[in-house]
Every structure is written in structure tokens, then in C-alpha cells.
Amino acid sequence: xxxxxxxxxxxxxxxxxxxxxxxxxxxxxxxxxxxxxxxxxxxxxxxxxxxxxxxxxxxxxxxxxxxxxxxxxxxxxxxxxxxxxxxxxxxxxxxxxxxxxxxxxxxxxxxxxxxxxxxxxxxxxxxxxxxxxxxxxxxxxxxxxxxxxxxxxxxxxxxxxxxxxxxxx
Numbered sequence: 001x002x003x004x005x006x007x008x009x010x011x012x013x014x015x016x017x018x019x020x021x022x023x024x025x026x027x028x029x030x031x032x033x034x035x036x037x038x039x040x041x042x043x044x045x046x047x048x049x050x051x052x053x054x055x056x057x058x059x060x061x062x063x064x065x066x067x068x069x070x071x072x073x074x075x076x077x078x079x080x081x082x083x084x085x086x087x088x089x090x091x092x093x094x095x096x097x098x099x100x101x102x103x104x105x106x107x108x109x110x111x112x113x114x115x116x117x118x119x120x121x122x123x124x125x126x127x128x129x130x131x132x133x134x135x136x137x138x139x140x141x142x143x144x145x146x147x148x149x150x151x152x153x154x155x156x157x158x159x160x161x162x163x164x165x166x167x168x169x
Contacts, residue, residue: 017159024157027089029079030059031105031113032071039100039113042067043092045156046135047080055142056127060135067096068136072126077105077112078140080120080147081154086161088115089154120147 008015025048031041046060057078061068081089092099106114106121114121124140131137155162 021158024155024162027081027154027156027161028059029077029081029089029092029115029118030071031077031079031092031115032074033105033107033111033113034070034074035111039105040067040070040096041092041099041105041113042071043081043089047078050139054127057122057124057140057142059138059140060132061138063131063134063136072129072138074125075108075110075112075143076124076126076140077108077114078120078122078124079115079118080122081115082117082119083152083154083163085115085117085154089161117151119149119151119153121145 008019010016025045027043027045028047029041030044031039033039042065044059044061046058048058050056050058059078088103091101104116106116108114108123110123112123122140122142123144124142127139127141129136129138152164155164
């Protein structure tokens, strides 16, 4: 980046999106099975770890989301997508009626729903929600988990899905 390039105003949405796209983030599925047996879920690319004690992670959800109100009051399954699960991540970001078409999720007795083959599965409940502009920052408390650090995660960077590259030295 050329330091002589003038700074853009943060009020410029295109400049802001371009700057945000420079930071890679993990991609997760946030899902549950309703008491009717219907599957509800969405993708979230603003996922981060927060705390070990208590065990917390966070996601950011658009305030206009029609899916989040169906998820917030239940035990949730958070699946950290694996590198080869970009199509599933896109599908969960698409039209609600098509989000679970063509694949069978894993369902816990609590209703937490997971993507098979993901790098990690976390059973969570909402600890708190914090308004943040056009999004809500959601802190999730982890109650149970399984993980496989040998499975490479899916990463969202520069508005596309990418894989990590291991480097030594």
C-alpha cells in the first residue's frame, strides 16, 4: 500500500468494505433444530474467540436478519467450516428454504445442529447481545465442544473463501 495515497472517509461504504475485506475471518454455521423438526441456520463470517474463562466466542449478526430471531433462544450448534465446505457456507447464506437442501446435518438431543466434517463443533447459548451499528454483537457461551485441529478451516478474505497456508520459519 502506498503511504502517499490519501485516506478515504470512513463514511464511504465502498472504502469501508474494502478495508474490512483486508482482515481474514473464520466462517461458521449457526444452526438449530426447532421442536417441529425444522432446521434453521445461517452462515456468519464475523466469528472470533473471546474468553477461556468463561468459554466465550462471538458472532456479528445483521440487525435485519430474519433468521437470528429463530435461533437466539435455543441451544445452538456452531460449526467451524472446513476448507472444502465453501459451497455449504454459501448455501447457508442463501434463501432460507434452500439452506439444508441436499445434505444431512448432525443433530444433538438439545437441538444443536452441526455441519458434518467441520473443523469444530460448539454447543452454545447466548450470553449477551450488544448493539453495534447495523449489526448485533452476540456473545455465545460454550457448553460442549469437539474439534480437530488437523482439519483446515475455511477463511473469508477479500470477499472470497480461501484456505490457510502453513509456513515454517
